[in-house]
Amino acid sequence: MGFKSGNPLPAQALYRRCDPEQFAFKTTQSLEKFSKIPGQDRAVEAIHLATEIDIEGYNVFVLGRPGSGRHTFVREFLKGKAAEQPAPSDWCYVYNFDDPRQPLALKLPAGVSKEFRVDIEHAIQDAQTVIPAAFESEDFQAQQEAITDEFKDRQEKEFQVIGKEAQKRSISVIQTPAGIAFLPMQDNEVIKSDDFDKLPEDQQKQIRKDIDDLTARLQRLMRSIPKHAREMRRKIRQLEHDVASLAVTGPLDELKTKYQHIPVVVEHLERMQADIVENVGLFLGAAEGAGVPAQVKQVMHSREDSALRRYAISVLVDRSGREGAPVVFEDKPSFSELIGKIEYEAEFGTMVTSFNLIRAGALHKANGGYLVLDAAKVLAYPQAWEGLKRAIKSAELRIRSLGDDIGFVSTVSLEPQPIPLELKVVLIGERIHYYLLDRYDPEFSELFKIAADFEDQVPRSEENVEHRARLLATVIRQENLRHMDRAAVARLIEESARHAGDNERLSTDIRQASDLLREAHYWAGHNGKELIGVSDVQQAIDSQVRRASRYMDQMQTEIIRDTLVVETSGARIGQVNGLAVTQLGGFMFGRPQRITATVSLGSGDVVDIEREVDLGGPLHSKGILILTGFLKSHYVKDQPLSMSASLVFEQSYGGVDGDSASAGEMCVLASALAEVPIKQSLAVTGSVDQYGRVQAIGGVNHKIEGFFDICEKRGLSGDQGVLIPAANVKHLMLREDVIEAVDSGKFHVYPVDHVDRCLELLTGLPSGERDADGQFPEDSLNHKICARLTGLAEKRRAFAGAGLKQVDDTDAGKTS
Incomplete structure (x- = not known):
């Protein structure tokens, strides 16, 4: 769908719907079982290689986000693989x-x-x-x-x-x-x-x-x-x-x-x-006598x-x-649960042991098959990681106590004969675990040569959509849930795209989709239905939002009560509505954030107040330096930047990071320089490069909805809206109430590709482009900015000249 930078988007561009008619089924009851993970071909190929190659060190680390179906796939895949192999000794x-x-x-x-x-x-x-x-x-x-x-x-x-x-x-x-x-x-x-x-x-x-x-x-x-x-x-x-x-x-x-x-x-x-x-x-x-x-x-x-x-x-x-071969999932991978242990019992007041008290560990149980471990849990238990590596590297299982292993205990105990070890170890963890181990543990890459990296998102293709429907039907059968009609399936597909933050892709968060399905099953039963319909899915979505939105509602209430100052009407110089995203657990919401700027004569410094008080992160500071570079190159190429400016997020009492506010900061700084007011009915988000191009940011849906909620509570006027990077249009999956407001002309979403387009929308003035002589048109906003910067430069030179003359006069007096 084509669109022009600076023009409001039509309602159709704000949400990509999934047409239920594209499905050949009417309900999920007719769908076959699906044992694969859609769109994870890369990871599946890696696991296939790890399980089929019989060479030392080819264990596998399965990495990806929680909820992506890693455990389920690994369990099903290994069970199928193990069934083809003989039972070990x-x-x-x-x-x-x-x-x-x-x-x-x-x-x-x-x-x-x-x-x-x-x-x-x-x-x-x-x-x-x-x-x-x-x-x-x-x-x-x-x-x-x-x-x-x-x-x-x-x-x-x-x-x-x-x-x-x-x-x-x-x-x-x-x-x-x-x-x-x-x-x-x-x-x-x-x-x-x-x-x-x-x-x-x-x-x-x-x-x-x-x-x-x-x-x-x-x-x-x-x-x-x-x-x-x-x-x-x-x-x-x-x-x-x-x-x-x-x-x-x-x-x-x-x-x-x-x-x-x-x-x-x-x-x-x-x-x-x-x-x-x-x-x-x-x-x-x-013989036992009566008197014994x-x-x-x-x-x-x-x-x-x-x-x-x-x-x-x-x-x-x-x-x-x-x-078949064993497949062992160890939920408590402590040292003794992995390596095995020697127990003791009391006998005549003394703790004794024998070979009858030797207990197997997970490695013994999985020997000849597959051992699946959670990386974070293994790393959390003392010496468990070292014990696991030692067993894999030596290819034998030597049972000892944790005290013996670290040298804290010197008592005489049993030394059972080591057992040969031959198995595949599958570690499941997040990416940070994999890369930290790879960076700081020299033995890690030697023992875990295969990385199975699960995708966070997959293309929203017909094939993946069909696979997702079959996967949902499989969950329904496994958990004995109500089946869904195809409209409900389509709604879950749309929600998956929204969860991915991209209307062209689907999230691989199987847990999130399954949780929605379970709650929709409940609401369908509550509503007396045999099949899960689209209204039940929507009720489940709304219920999840309501449970998690207490803090969001509280913040919006304080904005409506003017405790937190955010204006949605009128115009002000040096003030713009930026947009921020807050994430609490698995819930994310957007909120407007007032950004202000002041300008005075100076030496070209742009002061980031957040950074000065250690509330600004490195990415935010980088954004400030980039917009400073844009100011110098775009407006005053042949003279020094002779201003002093300060930027701040008003009523911000926590850390600020990211560069998604740099477009708003550039606009509010331009407003302060040109002394031209900015429409408070608009909010802006986007990062800016040194050439003024507006770049994509994250959380665009939540940011738009956050500003929309405030405008709606105060009353939609028809001139309110949000400016977003043009590159984010493909990520739009907005709520239905936002789409309806846009369709009726009460709210607007503007895609922009350059900061000049932002300034035109926010101020109502043309930004202007340089002519053959390198000058901006007199009635343009950029001309006003250049004129102000030129005037500041002249004042700075005048002050410098006056100071020099005063010094010369003082020297002359001393000579006379």
């Missing part, structure tokens, strides 16, 4: 019989781990029954008694030999509290000490020699007893081993046969069988349970009942 931890501090990891086929755990539990329970029964059997008792009897008989025989020898030598063997003693005898009676001293010397020597010889033989016998006892215990242990091995061979051999196709399981069962035989005491609990204290019973029960804990299978990841 199960993982278990088992007791390490060589080093209990380092539990061993077992890799099992998918779905086998739970069955294996149950089989082991049954085998241990059987062993707890079979082994005690075997040790209580008559055969075992007989063999054990035979070994002990053999030891006793051998010991007794050796004692008998010594006793007989002593008897031959008339030596008596007597058991005393201090041990065995040898005493001489005569006539079958022990010789008393006094009688022994009366014996001949030779006989005494012989008796002493016999006693010493018997004592030496007894000592040798006593020294051999521990050796014989050890031999007895060795035989008993061997007997116990043989009995225990025989008792557990049956159930364990059955398991070896069942799992013979899994070598790691067979190897573990063999090591487990050997350990059971070596630690058979774990299965031989003491409760604490002793607890210890005995703990001893019995220790066998189950020692030989149990700790299932870390179980894939039973699942098809």
